[in-house]
Amino acid sequence: MKKVILSIALVAFATGAFAQKKVVSAAEKNFKKGDLELALTEIDAALDNPETKDNPETPLLKARILTKKFGQDSSNVASTVETGRAALEQFTKAMEMSGNDKESKVGKEVYKEEIPDLGENFRPYSIRTLKNSAFEKAIVTYENEDMEMAYEFFNLMSDIDPTDTTASFNAGYIANDIGNYEDAKKQFKKLIEVKEYNKLSAYYLLIQIISGEDKEPEEAYKYVTRARADYPDDKTLSEFEVQLLLQMNKMDEAMASVKEALVSDPNNAGLLLRYGYLLEQSGDKAGALEEYKKSVVADPNFFEGNYYTGAIFLDQAREILSKINDLTDDEWEKNAPTMTKQAEGLYAESVQYFEKGLSLRPDNVEIMEILYNVHVRLKNTAEVEKYNKMLVAKLGADWMEK
Template structure:
């Protein structure tokens, strides 16, 4: 009798297990036929039952069903995205249950290469299928100018594959454009980890965020140092390094880098400008002015070069005139015409640079005001009135009272 009872129990258990496996087979049949609601209902029952819930193949099938549901939803909304995220979670659960081995069994099936372009019934519906589907949805949203959802789908695709440079570059670019700077940095940092990839644009973008939005020049400088190690000949990274050294007030290091950069690129206008700035700050006014002027010679349309040259000439004129204040009346009578003439020479030279700067940026009211003041000083009445009219038109008749 005991043997009979035991046999009946075994038969019952076998029947139950067979019944649950039948549910899994039903889920697979519905998945292949496209009845995804029925397939999901079946597979949910299978994952809830102790007899089939411990089998990684059950979760792989669930992930495939979720991926097919994700792909079949053409609305590409936040709701669609949630289905894709759920599919990713299920794939990873199946992979972990299978021993996290990509070379055998369910683990190998999870990461089976997707065959894009083949009939639907031949696609493996692996995690790679999820990645490619998410990428396609990102492109669809981007083409419809729905940039937030485009980013979200790129981000999902990137979670599947941290080494896909196209996905992470697009995700980083969109996140940066949307002001999602932490997300942008995350994607750019993924790119920096990939061997053989041209990382220059990732370095440029990451440095700009760290030094700009984050206001963290120390972090930006660390990134630059890593970039300079990877690309020691890159001129843009060399310029960024100099700029950051100036921000960090590391003047000696900045000058050393400037001199090294100018050896390799003697006609780089922006580096010449920085060289001039450092010389000016150290008290070498003539050297600074010479570098500013050379920057303009190299690039006549360089706004900063023209502006800095004019500003330094103007500043030196003011200093000259201020020295007269400390003289006795007798000394003033002698020195005033001499100093005034030299100051006017600087003013006249400064006009050329400020006029060019205004030509480059024709709406710059600060430069208009400077040109008004210089021409007034030089008694160029017609020119002074020209700039007065321009300022009245742009800022109103009381522009002088507004701090100009």
């Protein structure tokens, strides 16, 4: 009797196992036919059954079904990304169950190459297929200016193949563009760890996010230091270094850094401007003016250079007028006319720089007001009226009262 019962149990066991294998076979058949929803229902049943769930070919088949579904979904919305990520999860699970051995039977299927122009039933629907489909969707959504989804598909590509630096950079670049700074930093930090990769642009963007968005100049400076070690001759990194030292109020270090940078790059408008700023902060306004003017010579369309040059002329004029007010009666009669003429000469000198700045930024109301007041001081009636009309158009007739 015991033998009979055991035989029955073995038959039942074999029948159950056979039935579950039939479910897997049915799932594969429906996958090839294109009935993907039915195939998913069947493979999910196999993944829930003890007889088939531990076979790595079961999650592999689900990954292939999901990859096919992902590729066919032209809506390219959040649910499309979820399908792609679910496929990646199943490929990862199949590999883990196979000891992450790419040379195993399952490993070879997971990483089977996608050969262009193969017929539908000959495509491998491997992890390579998944990556290619993600790339196609990234390009389509990018060209349609759907940056949120373009980021998601490039990010998926990056997770499918962490060695694909182009996918990581594109994901980081778009994330930065749409204000997703944390994900952008994640991508750029990953890239700067890749030994052979030209990571200069990744450094630029990472430093700008940390210093500008995060407002952490000390942290940004760490990356500048590291970047300069990798790219010692890069001029932009020199500018970043000076800028961050200024943000950290490390004037002496900033002065040393900008002087060093100007030796090899004497016509860099940005560096000249920062050098001028440092000189101005130290009280050397004449030296600052010289450097500001040099920055405009180096780049006539450099807005900041024009603005700072005009502003320092105004500061010098105001200082002279302030001194006139402190003169005694005797000194006033003797020196005031000459000093007033000198101050007005400085006001006049500022005009060309502010006019250039306004030509570069035509909607800059601050510069319009400066030019209005300068021409009032110089009694240039026509220019006063010109800038008054511009300000009325921008701010209204009562702009002076605002």
